[in-house]
Amino acid sequence: MNARLEEMEPLAGDANALSQILKERYGDRITGELHLPASAGRYAELPPALAPRLRAALLTRGVDRLYSHQHEAWELAQRGRHLVVVTPTASGKTLCYNLPVVDAALRQRAKALYLFPTKALSQDQVAELNELNQAGDLGIRAYTFDGDTPGDARKAVRTRGDIVVSNPDMLHQAILPHHTKWAQFFESLRFVVIDEMHAYRGVFGAHMANLLRRLRRICRFYGSSPQFILASATIANPAELAGQLLGEAVSSVDDSGAPRGEKRLLLWNPPVVNADLGIRASSRSQSLIVARLATRMGLKSIIFARSRLAVEVLTKYLKDWFDRRPGRAQRVSAYRGGYLPSERRATERRLRAGSIDCVVTTSALELGVDIGALDLCVLNGYPGTIAASWQRLGRAGRRDRPALGVLVAGSQPLDQYIVRNPDFFLGASPERARIAPDQLLILLDHIRCAAFELPFRHGERFSEVEAVEPFLEYLQSEGVLHQEDGSWHWMAESYPANAVSLRAVAEGNFVVVELTAGEQKIIAEVDYSAAAETLYPGAIYMLQSQPFQVERLDWEGRKAFVTRTRADYYTDAIDYSRLKILDRFERAQAGDARVANGEVHLVRRVSGYKKIRYYTHENVGYGKVNLPDQEMHTTALWWQIDPDALEREFGNRQQALDGFLGAAYALHHVAALQLMAETGDIGRAVGDGGDDGWFATVGAQGRGVVRDSEGVERSPENQGRFRPTLFLYDDYPGGIGLSRPLYDGREALLRGAWEMVDGCACRQGCPACVGPLLASDEKRGFSARQAALRVLRLMAGGGAYEAAG
Amino acid sequence: MKPLAERLSVLRAAAAAKQSPADLHERLCRLGSARQPRTRARQPDQAWLAQLLHAERIADGLLRIERRLPIDGLAISAQPKLPALAPAAPLFIDTETTGLSGGSGTLAFLIGCARIESGQLLLRQYLLTRFGGEPTLLRAFAAEVSGAECLVSYNGKSFDLPLLENRFRMTGVENPLASLHHLDLLHWVRRAYGSRWADCRLERVESQLLDCERSDDLPGSQAPAAWFDWIRTGEAGRLPGVIHHNRRDLRSLALLLPELSHVYRDPGKRGADALAVARYHLAGGDHAEALRILQLSQSQLTAGGRMELARLLRREGRLPETLCIWRELAAHGEAAAREQLAKYYEHKVGDYHTALAFAQQLSVDASSRHRCRRLQRKLAAQQVQPRLIAEGPPTQCAPWRAPQ
Structure with a gap:
């Protein structure tokens, strides 16, 4: 306790002093640095x-x-x-x-x-x-x-x-x-x-x-x-x-004439704590070190985390440190989507007034909300794109004082790639933003809305879209339009804009209702898309780091009822996806591998959750979840390997399966890097791909598990047909145009994945290449890395890759 | 049909030479699970429909149905009417629309107008039989409106009129409505009966005020589907029901207008909220009428209504009647009456003791505490013995119970 009190003693200095201290104490963790001197205005x-x-x-x-x-x-x-x-x-x-x-x-x-x-x-x-x-x-x-x-x-x-x-x-x-x-x-x-x-x-x-x-x-x-x-x-x-x-x-x-203060950026890789398993200290622990120092120095800081859960956990740890004394003004605050607007406005006001020392947030504060200038910005994990990184880092910066940014890498491949290749990040131009305005479902929705607003005339275009008629015919067959004398009139009682959400495709936010002493109070809102993963019965839902337990979820009524709890753990959902191929747009053969792109039907299910204890992060239990499946159609690309070739290559199906799962993990991350998209924009899955076929998940033991269409665990050896299909798909209903460029660039994609796995510094596999392994795998002497490399080689048509230099 | 490759290439940004054989329509259907196209039973036949509805086809896409209804209720119009409810040349209007949610995709497919001509109700309904007839429909309606001085509707201010204004805008037909006076009877009904009835829909008005029930009526909510059926398949099965429904609405509007004059002259007799009606007259500056109405309905008034009556009586200088109401309300525990009595005895009579007795019955707050302290000071300064009040409730006061 004394050590802790001492650590809370105030220090003096600006952001440059902070960066000096960090470099002195943790020099081996800093892999790159960028210094931007102040510049005068024009x-x-x-x-x-x-x-x-x-x-x-x-x-x-x-x-x-x-x-x-x-x-x-x-x-x-x-x-x-x-x-x-x-x-x-x-x-x-x-x-x-x-x-x-x-x-x-x-x-x-x-x-x-x-x-x-x-x-x-x-x-x-x-x-x-x-x-x-x-x-x-x-x-x-x-x-x-x-x-x-x-x-x-x-x-x-x-x-x-x-x-x-x-x-x-x-x-x-x-x-x-x-x-x-x-x-x-x-x-x-x-x-x-x-x-x-x-x-x-x-x-x-x-x-x-x-x-x-x-x-x-x-x-x-x-x-x-x-x-x-x-x-x-x-x-x-x-x-x-x-x-x-x-x-x-x-x-x-784009040539700014505004003056700019001095800025510094450090790339930070957490130290290795288990060299055999390639496990590093968590990015969270490192972000806390930096934020605590800054707060002791009286600097104002902002921490960006990648998920709402991470925001809550970080906030709790910082509050445990700085906000323990009751009655004192709170120095640490969380800010994220899902908080009620009034609460967010209050936090914004306190930030502008300078009464908050440290705010922990998601991308919610990436946009131009005015929160005043800050000294330090910590990115807890690579935000997924270079543009988002710079947008977030831009939150720290004043005209008259130096500012510091610290990018703390997580264990994911992208993070590790960024900190191990600092020149890539520091020298790269930000991503191209991609949109696919002619994405089928979205276009259809807006033609529907446009037809309500004004009747379409024969031959009328919808900006660049010339072929509007097929859509109008479709809408007529749906019964909402009527063609008469070359005009298409709206003919339904509905008001189509209400059914179309611009932000997501599914409808209806969930409200989180606190039950206390017979009273009900709405405390937060959750997007439809996030509801299944965060509000299942038994989930710990956190708000300003206060844990609430979900008692009941009313799926139809879009309500989750929660009570306050003192649980010393948080929960993390286990979900899996099953895909069925509907239509092939294009296909190609390479050796024993077939690759195609087209349309798939996806079913996603949250099957259970893990309970994870604070601070130790050990797994202290599981729970089962029974929620409606979420279904969508989207576009994907996929690889299949001839079953005979697969049998020749692998002694047993389990190893082949682990190889596929490892290859999928690597491909997913390389695909995100190649497209300069976020990993969340793309999904990955391994399964049979047919009607009622099996699909694979990474089980609780860290090994590939085959499940049947009902989700029941099966042995891979007993399946009649074993033709694993590796999918990468657009994680949006209808697709958003990512699969097609991946299909076109599949050779570079496979090579990139192979190089990443082959060149990794770990022995049998780690979170930076094929995904986390368990210690037991290490002892068994099975190398998930080697299995993944073999699968990748087969997928590329069997030709040998040269080892990365 | 265009070659598929061509269609897809428009839809996909990255158009490549070889496209898939998936048909766009098929893809759309799969994504949206479309219903099968409905088969068209028959080509909509306007002449046939005109015959069915006993209508006149006045233009392509537009039918007119004209009827004269004798109306007994309209004959008894000798009684004095409220000026605000007696426009010189009213035109009753009611529309049936393709939806209730509004917006530019909703249109009125039936516009009903009615005016009074020599003791009869002259009804003209204009039915759109195809989308193309809309400009003609709106011009015909504009012609109807041109002879009127005031439109009378039920909920027209927030529904029918804005919707029609949208349609004038959409079709580019000149809008005649902007400068027209408009009487929305829903507002009058809601004021008088909002606190009395579960809702103020026209059906309720009919059963409660006009003594007519609709039994075989098509629910208004089915009107859009009835018209869509006609447009889509040429089936007119439910259209006569819609016409009938609209006609009933217009007839009820015409009957309701004079009836409301009665309601606003003697609300108690027709089960209306007398206080709300009195307040309407007060807002128009007619204190005498408000007082008359409250006295007329005295036995049905709530405590609030009686307080208002007392206030008006006092304003007229009719103190005994005022006091009588206050005392009775005070005895029933009405705080406002006790406060008025406390003030009255303190400031007008100078009877501080009685004033204090009433003040002490008030719920304790800053102002009542202040009043009590002031009265006690005045009592002490006066140094007179408390005197007993022997006045009982005056007998001329009508016995009153708070209505449930």
């Missing part, structure tokens, strides 16, 4: 063409010149170009779009629509516009329009607002389907501003692109053709993404 005069009242307002607010990029954005906007601004946090991005918008509003009473991905960001924006407005008494009316806007205020927003600040969900569900009420607004709509554009990737991005197709279709109906100004955090291809979102060419402004 400026330009206020444009002469600026409306005089706007100029006066700017001067009142102390803005007597622009950063060079703001000036460039103004020039492009005046030339009528669509543009995207990509500059760092706190570089005055908002002025890039506020200037042309407010100028046009003052001169021509032109209207503008601002779209932010979240409600909180809209409110910040309106506050900022109002300050400018008051400073110059401009008479510009900026209103938010979101779910919180009272019914009686909505009419005023529609008819009187010069700038309406909203979000994609409102545009989708409330504005476009009721466009006739917004007729005046659309008639004079001149600018559409889309901030945080980088958030519109993957499924959300595909939805957004289609939503903008609908928006532009409605604008055409009212005779307007608005100019788009987008703003984004750093990604590799802002102009390309903006172009995909709009379906038109977009100019980019």
Whole structure:
């Protein structure tokens, strides 16, 4: 206890001092360092063409010149170009779009629509516009329009607002389907501003692109053709993404003229604690070391964890350290999706006020929520993409003080790759953001919504989509459209936008209800997609590191009933996926291996959970879970090996199976790296692939287990047909266009996986190559690594790979 | 049909030379589990439908059904009416729509209008028989509206009228509704009966106020499906029911308008909330009418209603009646009445002892405590002996029990 008290003694110093201490004490764990010196700003005069009242307002607010990029954005906007601004946090991005918008509003009473991905960001924006407005008494009316806007205020927003600040969900569900009420607004709509554009990737991005197709279709109906100004955090291809979102060419402004403080980034690999098994100390333990030091030094820090569970566990450990004394203001706080909005706003306020020393969060704080400047940013695990890493690291940084970022690697292959090859990360450009606007299900959903908004005419296109008719015919066969004289009319009582969620494909959030002394209180919300993994009966659900036990889950009613508990463990779901091949788009043969891509049917089931004790992280029990299966159709690519060849290669089926599971693990991670996608965007599975076929999971003992279609464990030797199929699939209903490029690049993919497994420093296999092993495997002398390498070689057609240099 | 490869190449960003043989429609069906296309029983036959409904086909896609209904209720219109409920040339309107959720994909396929002409109700219903007839429908409706000074509807302010405005916008037909006066009878019914009835739907109005029940009526919720059947298959099975339903609605509207005048003149007699009605008159500045109504319904008033009556009586200077109500309410434990009595005895009579007795019956809060302390101070300063109050409840007061 004395040692601990001593460790809590305050220290002095800034982020540079912290980085010095870390390097002295833990130099062997730091594998790479990047230093960005401070840089001065570049400026330009206020444009002469600026409306005089706007100029006066700017001067009142102390803005007597622009950063060079703001000036460039103004020039492009005046030339009528669509543009995207990509500059760092706190570089005055908002002025890039506020200037042309407010100028046009003052001169021509032109209207503008601002779209932010979240409600909180809209409110910040309106506050900022109002300050400018008051400073110059401009008479510009900026209103938010979101779910919180009272019914009686909505009419005023529609008819009187010069700038309406909203979000994609409102545009989708409330504005476009009721466009006739917004007729005046659309008639004079001149600018559409889309901030945080980088958030519109993957499924959300595909939805957004289609939503903008609908928006532009409605604008055409009212005779307007608005100019788009987008703003984004750093990604590799802002102009390309903006172009995909709009379906038109977009100019980019990416040379920031804003001054910048000194910044340093350290790459950190936890020390090896078991060399035989290749096991390293957890990233959590290392992040705690860094955060505790920073807090003792009086520095403000933010820790990004990869899952909500990790946020809660980290918060608990930090609170155990710093927030033990009752009655004192809490220094550590958690912030993540699922907390009630009021609680999140309160945490944001306390962050801005500087009364929180350390906040632990997920990607929820990656977006531009204003939380003030911080000294230290710890990434507990590689966030999965280079762009997301830099976005999160950008949270630390002040103009007048040095800032430090620490990327602490986890045991996953991507993490290990990043810290072992620091030049790759430090030198790589951020990812290209990908969207597939023509993804079948998403496109269908939006054509459905568009048909409700305005009848489609014969030959009408949906932006770039020329072949709209098959969709319309399909919708007619579904009974919601009716064709008459070359027009397709909506003919159903339903309101289609309500059935389409932009954020996910499944419907209905779950609410978490606390039961105390006969009373019920809603304490949190959980996405449909996360419900099965977090709210099963028996699960420990954590909120601000306070554990609650789920007593009952009402699946139909979307409610989980929880009670407070003092459990000293947390729970982790065990889930598995079973796939059935529906359709092959393309196929190829290589030696004894066949590879194909196409469509699959996926059933995912949460079968049980593990209880894991705090601090020791030992497994203290299992529980069974009985929840409805979740099903989806998606696209995938898969490999199959001729059964005879497989039998020649492996002495028994169990070893072959372990080889497949190890190969799948490696391929999954290399695929994510190659596509620059997150591992969560892709799924992997090993199974038979046919009707009622078997599928494999990694069992509680760390070995491959074969289960039948009912989930019952079977011996692989007793299966009639043994033709394991290795799947990589798009982990989104309908697919999001990842499988196809993987199929095309399958040779590089297999080679990358082979090199990763072959070149790993471990002996028989470890989390950085084929997945975690158990000590018993080590003793048995079975090498999962060798098995995986043999499977990979067979999949590549049998040719020998050269050992990595 | 286009070659499949061509169709798929549009749908996939990375179009390659060799595409799969999967048919787009098939893929869509698998993803969405579509219903089979319904077979079209017959081509919708407008002439046949016109005959079936005894309608006139006034344009392609538009039928008009005209009826004259003698209405007894309308003849007894000699009684004085509330000016607000007696527009000069009312046009009753009611629509049947393809959905209740609103939005630009919902349209009115049937617009019913009715006006009073020489003691009869002249009904004109316009039925859309294909989507293409909508502009004509809206122009026909605009022509009906042009002769009217006031639209009368039931829930039209939040439903029918906004929906029609959307349709004018969508079709580009000039909107005649913007400048028109509009009387939504739902608001009047809700004010008078909101606290009395479980709901204020028109069916309830009919059974409670108009003494007519609908027995063989098609539920309004089936109207969209009835029209969709016609459009999709040419089956008109349920359409006559929809026409009938709409006609009944219009007839009820026409009967309800004069009836509401009675309700707002004597709410008690028709089971309405007299206090709410009185407040309506008060808001319009007609204190005398409010007082008359409360006195008329005195036996049915709640404590709140009687307090309001007392307030109006006092305003007229009718103190004995006021006191009578206060005392009776005070005896029933009504705090507001006790407070009024405490004030009255303290400030008007100067009887601090009685005032204190009432004040002490009030629930203890900052203001009542303050009042009691002030009264005790005044009593001490006055140094007079408490005197007994011998007044019992005045006999002219109607006996009153709080309504359940």
